[in-house]
Amino acid sequence: MDTQQNTALTRALAEVPGPLPTSGVIHITFPHTDRFTVVGNHLAQHPDLSCTAVGIAVRIQSLPQGAKVGIKALAAHCREGEKRIAAALRELEAHGYLRRVRDRLPSGRIITRTVFCNRPAALLHPRRPAEAPPQPAKPEPAPAQAPVQEPAPVPAPAPVQEPAPAPVPAPMQEPAPAPAPVPAPMQEPAPLPASAPVPMQEPAPVPVCHPTAAPPAPEVPVAPVVPPAPSAPLFVPRVPPPTAPKAPRRPLPRPGELTPELDRAATAFxxxxxxxAPQxxxxxxxxxxxxxxxxxxxERAVRPDSIRRTLTDDPPQPLKHPAKLLAHRLTxxxxxxxxxxDDLAALDRPRPRFTVTPFQTCDDCDxxxxxxxxxxxxDCxxxxxxxAQAAA
Incomplete structure (x- = not known):
C-alpha cells in the first residue's frame, strides 16, 4: 500500500495508439497550442553535432529576433561554461547553422551580425518565383447574327380612295465580322378593294446562322527548362572547422639494420x-x-635506464592503451x-689563434x-x- 501509483501516467499510456513496445522509448505526445518551436530532424538527429551543440541550436532558434546569443549571454542562462558554449557555436558554424558576418553601418562603425539558419541546406538551392499556370486559349467570338425581322402586320382594309404610298427608307445594316445574308426589305402591300378578299402573305424565311468552330490556336514552341546553376553559398566560414582532417601519424622509427643483438636487447627491454612500471x-x-x-x-647509444625513464615518466591516469603511448613517445x-x-675530430681540431701585440712602456715618458x-x-x-735634425 505504500507504493505510489501515478494514475495520470497510467491513463496517458492507455491512450497511446497501438501496442506498447517492449523496449525503447514510448512517446506521449500532446499538441502544443502556445510557446513552441519547430525543430527539424536534420538538427535534432545530426550525426556530427554534439548534444551540447544541438541544445544550444534549439535554444537560439527559440529566442526572438534581436536576442543576444553571444557566449557570455548564453552562459548567463545555461549551466554549461563559456568553453563548452564556444565549442558548440564553432560546431554550428562549421555545419552552416550559424554565421558571423561583419557589416558596416552608415555611420562607419563595423559590427558583427550573428545569423542563425534553421535549415542551411535550403540556402544552397535558391527559391524560384511561382510560375503562373498556363491559361487556356480564349475562343474567338462567333460572328454576330443579323437581326431577325418580323413580318409586317397586315393592314386593315382601307376605303375606296387609295392614298399614295409613303416612300420606305432603306434598311440600315449593322457591321458584322462575317458577312451574313440580309433579307430584302418588305414593302407594304397596296390596299385592295373592300369587295376583294384579303390575300395572306407568307413571312420571309429567317436566315439561320450555323456556329463555326474557332480556328485552333497556333502552337508556340516551348523552350527546354534549363535547371539553374548552383549558386555560391551566402556565407563562407572564416574559422576552420574543428573536425578538419588531422595530419597522418609519423611511422615508428627503425634502426639502420636490425641485428640479432639489437632485436634481442629490445625484446628483453x-x-x-x-x-x-606495472601499468x-x-x-x-x-x-x-x-x-x-x-x-x-x-642504436643511438641511449642507455636502457634512460629509455625506461623517458617512456614511463608521468603517464596519464587512467592509462587505457600503454602500447599506443609507448609508440607515441618512441616516435x-x-x-x-x-x-x-669526423664530427668529433672537427670538435678536437685546434682553433686558429690571433697574434696580439703586447703593451710596452716608453723609456722617456713612461x-x-x-x-x-x-x-x-x-711622440718621443x-x-x-x-x-737630431736641428743639431745637424
Missing part, C-alpha cells in the same frame, strides 16, 4: 618493462610491434643520432704603447728625430 604490461604482439622503435634508441622523443668520427719590442712611443720618437 620491453618484456621486463612491467617490473618497473605498462604489454602483449606479445605489442612487443613485436615496438621492438624496431626501441632498437632505434639503442616523438627520439634523440638525435650520435656524432660520427707612456704605455703597443709594440713587439720595447723602446720609445711615437718624433721629438728625438726633430732634435
Amino acid at each position: 620491453l618484456s621486463d618493462l612491467h617490473r618497473h 605498462f604490461t604489454l602483449s606479445q604482439d605489442d612487443v613485436r610491434r615496438l621492438v624496431p622503435g626501441v632498437a632505434a634508441w639503442l 616523438e622523443l627520439l634523440p638525435p643520432a650520435p656524432p660520427g668520427v 707612456r704605455a704603447f703597443r709594440s713587439p719590442t720595447p723602446g720609445h712611443c711615437r 720618437r718624433e721629438t728625438r728625430a726633430a732634435y
Whole structure:
C-alpha cells in the first residue's frame, strides 16, 4: 500500500495508439497550442553535432529576433561554461547553422551580425518565383447574327380612295465580322378593294446562322527548362572547422639494420618493462610491434635506464592503451643520432689563434704603447728625430 501509483501516467499510456513496445522509448505526445518551436530532424538527429551543440541550436532558434546569443549571454542562462558554449557555436558554424558576418553601418562603425539558419541546406538551392499556370486559349467570338425581322402586320382594309404610298427608307445594316445574308426589305402591300378578299402573305424565311468552330490556336514552341546553376553559398566560414582532417601519424622509427643483438636487447627491454612500471604490461604482439622503435634508441647509444625513464615518466591516469603511448613517445622523443668520427675530430681540431701585440712602456715618458719590442712611443720618437735634425 505504500507504493505510489501515478494514475495520470497510467491513463496517458492507455491512450497511446497501438501496442506498447517492449523496449525503447514510448512517446506521449500532446499538441502544443502556445510557446513552441519547430525543430527539424536534420538538427535534432545530426550525426556530427554534439548534444551540447544541438541544445544550444534549439535554444537560439527559440529566442526572438534581436536576442543576444553571444557566449557570455548564453552562459548567463545555461549551466554549461563559456568553453563548452564556444565549442558548440564553432560546431554550428562549421555545419552552416550559424554565421558571423561583419557589416558596416552608415555611420562607419563595423559590427558583427550573428545569423542563425534553421535549415542551411535550403540556402544552397535558391527559391524560384511561382510560375503562373498556363491559361487556356480564349475562343474567338462567333460572328454576330443579323437581326431577325418580323413580318409586317397586315393592314386593315382601307376605303375606296387609295392614298399614295409613303416612300420606305432603306434598311440600315449593322457591321458584322462575317458577312451574313440580309433579307430584302418588305414593302407594304397596296390596299385592295373592300369587295376583294384579303390575300395572306407568307413571312420571309429567317436566315439561320450555323456556329463555326474557332480556328485552333497556333502552337508556340516551348523552350527546354534549363535547371539553374548552383549558386555560391551566402556565407563562407572564416574559422576552420574543428573536425578538419588531422595530419597522418609519423611511422615508428627503425634502426639502420636490425641485428640479432639489437632485436634481442629490445625484446628483453620491453618484456621486463612491467617490473618497473606495472601499468605498462604489454602483449606479445605489442612487443613485436615496438621492438624496431626501441632498437632505434639503442642504436643511438641511449642507455636502457634512460629509455625506461623517458617512456614511463608521468603517464596519464587512467592509462587505457600503454602500447599506443609507448609508440607515441618512441616516435616523438627520439634523440638525435650520435656524432660520427669526423664530427668529433672537427670538435678536437685546434682553433686558429690571433697574434696580439703586447703593451710596452716608453723609456722617456713612461707612456704605455703597443709594440713587439720595447723602446720609445711615437711622440718621443718624433721629438728625438726633430732634435737630431736641428743639431745637424
